[in-house]
Amino acid sequence: MRMPLRTCLGCRRVSEKNGLVRFVSREGVLALDSYAPGRGAYLCPSEKCVQAVCSKKEAFSRALKTKTAFVGFDELLRLIKSGNAP
Structure with a gap:
């Protein structure tokens, strides 16, 4: 069975x-x-993709099609490593 494919916001x-x-x-x-x-x-x-998405203005807001509060590099990396929502 094939797994669905998705595009990374950081590296595309x-x-x-x-x-x-x-x-x-x-x-x-x-x-x-x-x-x-x-x-x-x-x-x-990966840190590389987190850095890339943090440098793109409003990347999450555009992808989610709603206004989203900015999350910095350190906070985003912490979320990914911990696997927890804020």
Whole structure:
């Protein structure tokens, strides 16, 4: 069975869904959540991709099609490594 493909916001590489981290917007706050309903934005769990997405203005807001509070490099990396929503 084939795994769904998703595009990383940082490097724009297309990868299997299970190899990426999914973010959603919860009332304008970026949250890590693999199962929440609605639109999601995907990111490779690497520092390089986190740095790339942090340098792109409004990357998460555009991908999620809603205004999302900015999350800095350190906070985004902490979220990915801990696997917890804020």
